Amino acid sequence: AQTVTQSQPEMSVQEAETVTLSCTYDTSESDYYLFWYKQPPSRQMILVIRQEAYKQQNATENRFSVNFQKAAKSFSLKISDSQLGDAAMYFCAYRSGETSGSRLTFGEGTQLTVNP
Amino acid sequence: NAGVTQTPKFQVLKTGQSMTLQCAQDMNHEYMSWYRQDPGMGLRLIHYSVGAGITDQGEVPNGYNVSRSTTEDFPLRLLSAAPSQTSVYFCASRVGFDTEAFFGQGTRLTVV
Numbered sequence: 037a038q039t040v041t042q043s044q045p046e047m048s049v050q051e052a053e054t055v056t057l058s059c060t061y062d063t064s065e066s067d068y069y070l071f072w073y074k075q076p077p078s079r080q081m082i083l084v085i086r087q088e089a090y091k092q093q094n095a096t097e098n099r100f101s102v103n104f105q106k107a108a109k110s111f112s113l114k115i116s117d118s119q120l121g122d123a124a125m126y127f128c129a130y131r132s133g134e135t136s137g138s139r140l141t142f143g144e145g146t147q148l149t150v151n152p
Numbered sequence: 153n154a155g156v157t158q159t160p161k162f163q164v165l166k167t168g169q170s171m172t173l174q175c176a177q178d179m180n181h182e183y184m185s186w187y188r189q190d191p192g193m194g195l196r197l198i199h200y201s202v203g204a205g206i207t208d209q210g211e212v213p214n215g216y217n218v219s220r221s222t223t224e225d226f227p228l229r230l231l232s233a234a235p236s237q238t239s240v241y242f243c244a245s246r247v248g249f250d251t252e253a254f255f256g257q258g259t260r261l262t263v264v
Contacts, residue, residue: 045192078257079258079260080255080258083252086252127194140187142195144194
C-alpha cells in the first residue's frame with residue numbers, strides 16, 4: 037500500500053519570503069500522480085499543483101513550484117513571495133496511475149502560518 | 153456551475169441515530185468518492201464509485217453505506233452513528249482516470 041508522509045506539522049514564513057514544505061511517499065509503482073492541496077479556514081480543498089511521475093520537469097504554477105525527486109520519493113512544495121492568503125493547511129497526496137478507482141492517499145498535512 | 157455540492161454543512165447526531173450525507177455534482181463526472189478528515193491524519197477514503205451502479209470500499213468503510221443510482225448523486229449513509237464517526241466529511245468527483253479531483257465544501261459531523 038502507498039503511504040504519504042509530511043514530517044512538518046507546522047511551518048511559518050514571513051510575508052514575501054520563500055518557504056518549502058516537505059513530502060515523502062512510498063510506492064512500488066512507476067506510474068502515479070502527486071498533488072499538493074491547500075485547505076484554508078473555509079475548509080475548501082483547493083488543488084495547488086500536480087505532477088505526473090513520468091514527467092522529469094518539475095511542475096510550476098505561478099508562485100508555487102515543486103521539487104520532484106522520483107528516486108528519493110520526495111515531492112516538496114516551494115512557495116515564493118509568500119502572501120497572507122497562502123496561510124492554510126497543505127496536504128500532499130498520491131494517486132496511482134496503474135490501477136483504477138478514485139483513491140487519493142493523503143499525508144497528515146502541514147499548517148502554514150504567514151507572518152506580516 | 154455549482155461543481156460539487158454537499159449538504160448539510162453541519163450536523164449533530166446522537167449515538168445510534170442514522171443519517172444521510174448528500175453529495176451532488178453537475179459536471180457529469182464518472183468518479184466520485186467520500187473521504188473523512190480527522191486531525192493529524194489527513195483525509196482517508198471511505199467509499200468510492202467509478203460510475204452509476206458501481207461502488208467499492210475504501211480504507212475506512214465500516215459503519216458507512218453508499219449507493220450510486222445516478223451519475224450526479226453519491227449519498228453516504230451512516231447506519232448507526234458512533235462518537236468515532238465525529239469528523240469532517242468530503243465528497244469529491246473527477247471526470248476521468250487521470251484528471252484532478254474536485255471537492256465539496258465538507259460536512260462537519262458531531263456525534264454525541
